[in-house]
Amino acid sequence: xxVAAIGTSKLSKDYGxxxxxxxxxxxVEQQEVFGFLxxxxxxxxxxxxCLMGLIRPTAGSAQVFGxxxxxxxxxxxxxxxxxxxxxxxxxxxxxxxxxxxxxxxRGGADLKVVRNLAERxxxxxxxxxxxxxxxxxxxxxxxxxxxxxxxxxILDEPTSGLDPLNQQEFYKLLKEARDGGATIFLSSHIxxxxxxxxxxxxxxxSGRLVRIADLDxxxxxxxxxxxxxxxxxxxxxxxxxxxAAGVEEVVVDGHIVRCTVRGTFEPLLDAIRGATxxxxxxxxxxxxxxxLEYYQExxxxxxxxx
Amino acid sequence: MVMLLLALRLGRWGIAGFxxxxxxxxxxxxxxxxxxxxxxxxxxxxxxxxxxxxxxQFSAIVPPPVRPDTVGGYVQFRAxxxxxxxxxxxxxxxxxxxxxxxxxxxxxEAVLAAGLSRPRMITxxxxxxxxxxxxxxxxxxAGLLAGVASGGETFSATAAVGAAVALAALGVCCxxxxxLLVQLTSARGATVFAGIVLLAxxxxxxxxxxxxxxxxxxxxxxxxxxxxxxxxxxxxxLDARATSILITIALATAVPAALAFSFRxxxxxxxxxxxxxxxxxxxxxxxxxxxxxxxRDLYERRISLLVWAAGLxxxxxxxxxxxKTIVQPLLAIPAxxxxxAFFLKGDVYxxxxxxxxxxxxxxxxxxxxxxxxxxxxxxxxxGRLDLILSSPISRVRVVGERVIVLMLGALLVTGVSGVAxxxxxxxxxxxxxxxxxxxxxxxxxxFTLVFGAVGALLAGWIPRAAVALLGAFAFASxxxxxxxxxxxxxxxxxxxxxxxxxxxxLTAGVDxxxxxxxxxxxxxxxxxxxxxxxxxxxxx
Numbered sequence: 001x002x003v004a005a006i007g008t009s010k011l012s013k014d015y016g017x018x019x020x021x022x023x024x025x026x027x028v029e030q031q032e033v034f035g036f037l038x039x040x041x042x043x044x045x046x047x048x049x050c051l052m053g054l055i056r057p058t059a060g061s062a063q064v065f066g067x068x069x070x071x072x073x074x075x076x077x078x079x080x081x082x083x084x085x086x087x088x089x090x091x092x093x094x095x096x097x098x099x100x101x102x103x104x105x106r107g108g109a110d111l112k113v114v115r116n117l118a119e120r121x122x123x124x125x126x127x128x129x130x131x132x133x134x135x136x137x138x139x140x141x142x143x144x145x146x147x148x149x150x151x152x153x154i155l156d157e158p159t160s161g162l163d164p165l166n167q168q169e170f171y172k173l174l175k176e177a178r179d180g181g182a183t184i185f186l187s188s189h190i191x192x193x194x195x196x197x198x199x200x201x202x203x204x205x206s207g208r209l210v211r212i213a214d215l216d217x218x219x220x221x222x223x224x225x226x227x228x229x230x231x232x233x234x235x236x237x238x239x240x241x242x243x244a245a246g247v248e249e250v251v252v253d254g255h256i257v258r259c260t261v262r263g264t265f266e267p268l269l270d271a272i273r274g275a276t277x278x279x280x281x282x283x284x285x286x287x288x289x290x291x292l293e294y295y296q297e298x299x300x301x302x303x304x305x306x
Numbered sequence: 307m308v309m310l311l312l313a314l315r316l317g318r319w320g321i322a323g324f325x326x327x328x329x330x331x332x333x334x335x336x337x338x339x340x341x342x343x344x345x346x347x348x349x350x351x352x353x354x355x356x357x358x359x360x361x362x363q364f365s366a367i368v369p370p371p372v373r374p375d376t377v378g379g380y381v382q383f384r385a386x387x388x389x390x391x392x393x394x395x396x397x398x399x400x401x402x403x404x405x406x407x408x409x410x411x412x413x414x415e416a417v418l419a420a421g422l423s424r425p426r427m428i429t430x431x432x433x434x435x436x437x438x439x440x441x442x443x444x445x446x447x448a449g450l451l452a453g454v455a456s457g458g459e460t461f462s463a464t465a466a467v468g469a470a471v472a473l474a475a476l477g478v479c480c481x482x483x484x485x486l487l488v489q490l491t492s493a494r495g496a497t498v499f500a501g502i503v504l505l506a507x508x509x510x511x512x513x514x515x516x517x518x519x520x521x522x523x524x525x526x527x528x529x530x531x532x533x534x535x536x537x538x539x540x541x542x543x544l545d546a547r548a549t550s551i552l553i554t555i556a557l558a559t560a561v562p563a564a565l566a567f568s569f570r571x572x573x574x575x576x577x578x579x580x581x582x583x584x585x586x587x588x589x590x591x592x593x594x595x596x597x598x599x600x601x602r603d604l605y606e607r608r609i610s611l612l613v614w615a616a617g618l619x620x621x622x623x624x625x626x627x628x629x630k631t632i633v634q635p636l637l638a639i640p641a642x643x644x645x646x647a648f649f650l651k652g653d654v655y656x657x658x659x660x661x662x663x664x665x666x667x668x669x670x671x672x673x674x675x676x677x678x679x680x681x682x683x684x685x686x687x688x689g690r691l692d693l694i695l696s697s698p699i700s701r702v703r704v705v706g707e708r709v710i711v712l713m714l715g716a717l718l719v720t721g722v723s724g725v726a727x728x729x730x731x732x733x734x735x736x737x738x739x740x741x742x743x744x745x746x747x748x749x750x751x752x753f754t755l756v757f758g759a760v761g762a763l764l765a766g767w768i769p770r771a772a773v774a775l776l777g778a779f780a781f782a783s784x785x786x787x788x789x790x791x792x793x794x795x796x797x798x799x800x801x802x803x804x805x806x807x808x809x810x811x812l813t814a815g816v817d818x819x820x821x822x823x824x825x826x827x828x829x830x831x832x833x834x835x836x837x838x839x840x841x842x843x844x845x846x
Contacts, residue, residue, distance in 0.1 A: 054692055055843035077698040084696070088689035089410075092494055093606065096589060100596035101606075105697035108597070111590055118588035126587035130494075144693070 003066040005030045005152050005183035006051065010060035013046050021046045022207045023060065028185060030151075033178050035194030036187040038204035044187040045085045047204070048156050051185070052082060064152060078106075081145035085156040085187075087137040095125035095132070095140055102144055109147045117143045120169055134161040142170065146177065153177060153184045159193060171197050191222055192284060222284070223262040228272065229279035230255040240271035247271070309422055313434030316408070317400060321438035323774055324396050327781060328389055328446035328473075334785065335385040336453025338792040339377045350375040357383075362632055365515050369533045378461065378538035381450055386469055389446060390532055393439060393477040394508065398501055401484035404431045405567070406493040415572055425564040432482060432560055439477035443470035450538075468537030468544035475552040476532040480504060482556035482563065483528070489566035489576050498613060513624070516631050528552055603711045614674060614719045618667065619726035625663040626730040633658050652813055655736045659727075660812030664746055667723065668805055671716060671754040672780045678712045679761030679776050686769040691844055701839045705766070709758055709832060716754040720747050738812075746811040752824045756804040759831025766838035 006028035013021040021043040028034040038044050049055045050062050053073030062069040064076045090098050095118075103109030118125050121139040132140065138161040145153060153174075159167045174184055174197050188194050194201050195218055203211045213221070230236050232255055241257060242250050244267035250259040261268055261282075314321075343353040354375025361371050361383065368387030373379030405428075408414050417427055447466040454461040487503055488496035511527035514520035524530045531551045536542035570576040595605040604611065633655055637643050685691045694704065724747030731738045760779055764772035786795065786803040800806045807824045809817035 049692075049843075049845075052692075052696060054695060054845065056841070073695075074698045074700050077696060080696070082693075082696040084689060084692050086689055088691075088693055089684075090690070094591070096587065096591040097593075097596065100591035100593065101602055102693065102697060103590060104597045104599075104602065105694065105699055107698075109590060111592075114590040115588045122586075123588070124586035125589060126584065 002030055004028060004063070005032065005065060006034075006185060007063045007066075008047075008050075008060065009062075011047070011050060011057050011062050012059040013043075013050060013055060014058045015046075018206070020058070020207050021050070024204075024207075024209050026202060026209060026212075028183060030183050031178060031181055032200065033174065033184040033186065033198045035198035035201040036185060036204065037189065037191065037194050037201050038187075039189055042189075042204045043207040044189075044204060045156055046207070048085075048154055048185075048187060051154055052080070053077075079151050081148065081150035081153045083138075083141045083145045083153075083155045083158040087134075087141050090129035093129050095123065095127055095129060095136075098129055098140060099125065099143060099147065103147060106148050110149075113149065114143060114147050117146055117173075120173070121166055135163060135166070138162055139166065142173070146173065149177075149180070149182075151182055153182055153186075155185065156187045157189070158186065159188070159190075167193075191218070195219070195222070219263065223260050224265075224282045224284060226259050226261050226268065227279075227281045228257045228259075228277055230257070231276035231278050234276040237271055237275050241268065244268050244271040309417065309427060309430035310434050310437075312417070313404070313431045314438065316404070316413075317434060317438050319774060320396060320400055321442055323777070324392065324439075325442035325445035327392060328442050329449035330785070331389060332381055332385045332446045332449035333453045334449075334789050334793075336377055336381050336450050337456045338789055339380045339453075340457035340459075341794075342792050343375065343377075343380065354379075362636070365512075365632070368512075369515065372536055372539045372542065376540055377454055377457070377459065378465065378540060378542075379536075381453075382469070382536055382538040382542075385446065385450070386473060386538070389443075389473055390476055390529065391508070393443070393473055394480045394504060394529075396442075397435070397439070397477045397480035398484050398497065398504055400435055401431075401481045402488045402497040402500055404435075405485055405488045406496040409572060410493055418572070424568045428485060428560060428564045428567055432478070432485065432556070435481045436474065436478045439481075440470065440474040443473040443477070446470055446473065465537045465543070468535070472532055472535040472537065472544055472549055472552075475549045475556075476528055479528040479531075479552040479556045482559045483507075486559045486563035486566065489563055489570060491575050493573070498610075509624075513628075516628055528555060599707055600710050600714065603707065604714060607711070607715065610677070611715050611718060614715075615722040618670060618719050618723040621670075622663055622667070622723040622727045623730040625666065626659060626727055626734055626736065629655055629659045629662065630734040630736060653737060656738060656742075657813050659731070659736065659738075660746065660810055663727065664750075664808075664810075664812055667720070667750060668753060668808055669784070671720065671750050672757050672783075672804075674716060674719060675712060675754045675757035675761060676773060676776055676780065678708070678715070678758060679765055680773045682708055682762070682765040683769040683772045686765065686845060689845065695844060702836045705762055705832065705836050705839050709755065709762060712758040713751060713755055716751045717748075720750040720754075723747070742812050742815060745816050749808060749811050749816065749821070752821065752828060753804055753808050755828045756807075756824055756831070759828045759835065762835035763831050763838060766835045766842060 004027045006026065008024050008026045011021060011024040011026075019041075024043075024047065036044050036047065046055070050057050051064060051069055053069045053076060056070060065079055067076050067079075069076055093101070099109060099114055103114070114125075117123075121142065123136060123139045123143065127136075129137070129140070138158070142158060145155065145158075159170055162170060174186070178184060184197075186194065186197060195215065199215070201213050201215075201218055202209055203213065228241075234255070236252070236255060236257060238250070238252060238257070241247055241259065246262040246264065247268050248260045248262065250257065259268075265282075343350045354371075354373065357371055357374035357380070361368075361374070368383065368390075371379055371383035374383055405414075414427070418424065422430075444467070447463075447470040450466050450469070451461060451463065483504065484500040487500040491499045507527040508529050510520055510523050511529040511533070514524045531545075531548040534545040534548035537544045566576045571578075596602045637654060685694070691704070695701065724743060727747075728738065728740065728743055731743075757776060757780060761772060761776045764775050768775070783803040784805055786800055787805040789795070790800040790803075790806070801820075801823060804824065804827075807817070807820040809820050811817070
């Protein structure tokens with residue numbers, strides 16, 4: 001059995017008052033894209049900082065390619081590319097100088113790789129860091145993480161601040177890195193992002209790993225809030241909507257219908273076919289909503305089973 | 307009102323710290339007076355005469371004493387002279403931090419987004435500093451009264467409060483001037499620019515006491531108006547006109563500061579030249595300086611290193627000129643020449659220069675070390691250390707590289723000033739022993755490293771408080787030397803001070819024991835900081 005890219009055993013970091021990370025057991029295989037999903041303050045960054053050897057666990061252990069994250073942290077860093085949750089200050093240094101500086105700390109960076117990454121994200125490296133927008137700072141973080149083609153990428157909410165086009169470019173980059181043999185550990189609080197990019201997902205809440213799910217299970221968890229606005233005077237196909245598979249909690253308010261759609265949109269779209277819809281809005285629930293829904297469902301299922 | 311409270315909250319550590327310093331300085335100086343000045347009228351007059359001769363050495367920094375045979379005159383000279391410099395530095399740091407530092411941190415944007423106008427924001431910050439500096443200055447008053455009480459005497463509370471009012475007025479004036487000056491430059495250069503202007507205003511006043519040509523410009527300096535008040539001296543008082551001028555300057559500069567702040571973009575200086583259009587570049591810097599550890603860090607600090615080196619070189623040359631200007635007329639007095647010959651070892655010029663310049667240079671180099679430690683703490687707080695440690699380098703190496711950078715920086719800065727001293731001494735026909743000058747200059751490096759090692763330990767232990775604690779350490783270290791002989795502290799206690807360990811190398815050569823203890827402190831501090839750094843959580 002190949003050594004895991006990431007392995008943790010009862011990893012805990014207790015900040016007191018119920019904050020931190022508690023008894024986290026996780027195994028991420030090599031060449032896997034693993035999503036680490038959780039709401040703000042769930043413990044994602046704490047986990048990543050433990051993996052990076054920046055903070056000491058209160059209990060348990062964390063390993064990267066079989067190396068202990070605290071004792072062998074220099075060796076671990078040789079194998080890791082890292083995007084921090086917040087890019088730090090580099091003041092008046094130019095982007096090109098930041099890359100040269102941190103690249104040199106790794107023993108040098110490949111000029112071609114850097115150029116390619118900067119071009120892909122349209123990141124002007126001649127500008128001073130303090131002139132960068134938050135999106136550009138994030139792009140620089142991505143360049144720094146990928147420039148030495150590491151076998152493991154640890155990315156803490158890497159797409160925050162990126163526009164949709166650059167997000168798409170980033171997902172392509174992830175795919176290329178994975179195809180090139182890299183393992184990716186991606187933390188996020190956006191379900192669709194993790195769904196889009198990852199093979200497996202660990203869901204963390206209040207410092208505890210509540211579930212490790214594959215993509216199919218993730219699809220079953222997710223739902224959308226939908227609002228349909230029909231043309232005034234047009235017939236509203238209420239019965240068809242209510243009976244559509246996966247459509248729940250239907251509320252009618254004049255010519256506006258609100259409902260929840262679980263799984264695919266096909267049944268709902270079939271139900272409203274032929275009706276004059278003037279507006280259709282769909283939005284993803286927050287992770288908190290999703291967790292509440294998920295836990296309520298689990299609890300009721302458990303009660304029925306009992 | 308909310309902004310005023312917020313400004314007070316943001317500046318609470320400054321108020322507490324400078325209040326504590328002010329209290330301690332006046333308490334120790336006034337209590338010390340009774341230990342060294344004697345009890346009888348004759349003893350005190352003799353003490354006053356010797357103080358006046360001694361004080362001539364410091365005329366480039368603080369005004370000469372008036373009636374140092376009295377506790378008021380002594381404390382006015384020994385405490386309120388140096389507190390004026392401390393309050394000016396506090397005003398500089400507080401104003402540039404409030405205007406440009408908080409801007410970088412996003413606090414200014416958040417405050418303005420809450421609906422506060424820019425002039426009101428400046429007014430609230432100025433009012434908060436005025437209040438804070440008055441509180442800190444009143445702490446000096448309390449220290450004076452407590453010190454006098456310890457000597458079994460009483461002192462006029464009105465006069466003591468008058469001294470506090472003059473001190474606070476100077477602080478507010480410097481704060482307001484800085485608030486205006488920092489509007490004109492980029493955030494990066496704001497503190498340096500305002501600091502250079504304040505230093506120039508300080509030097510115009512202080513050097514005018516020695517160089518007559520500068521006397522006509524003295525009216526420009528807020529420090530001149532501060533010195534017109536001598537409320538603690540018998541027969542003296544708070545000069546109402548001079549204090550009003552300080553407050554008027556503060557108010558008059560606050561208006562254009564508010565206007566400049568209203569007209570400029572947040573994050574930009576008032577005057578900004580349009581950037582030259584140039585094509586985007588996707589290339590990493592190929593400069594070899596980034597490839598070499600240590601060199602890249604020195605290169606990143608090149609501007610500040612050059613400013614420090616040039617500043618120290620210029621000041622050292624000024625001190626050499628001062629030495630010549632002050633000592634020459636004294637030696638012309640036969641009685642004093644005999645006095646110097648009896649008490650001083652070797653050449654009078656050399657002794658004098660060693661005392662005033664290398665004494666002052668020690669303070670500056672302690673400040674140099676503190677600026678480095680401030681940067682180490684900032685790297686920890688803003689996440690840069692996270693990214694540095696995401697590279698395959700050990701924490702011990704980070705500590706080591708930081709200290710080597712500090713050492714080489716100190717070597718450059720002191721080396722340039724040493725050359726400046728040698729060259730200027732040659733022009734002034736002061737004969738200096740080249741070897742001793744080199745030793746005195748080089749000894750400033752381990753002296754700086756003492757503060758670097760203690761700072762590294764503090765930055766690893768509690769980075770957020772490292773600068774304040776290191777400042778307190780430097781202050782205590784300086785006080786031990788100043789007050790040790792007065793309070794008859796044991797030798798070992800004085801040996802704890804880096805200032806004592808430095809010795810008088812220009813006249814007496816290297817103090818081998820002092821050097822060994824200095825190096826032991828450096829090595830011990832660095833070893834402890836490496837251990838602390840290895841075991842700590844980064845960013846907390």
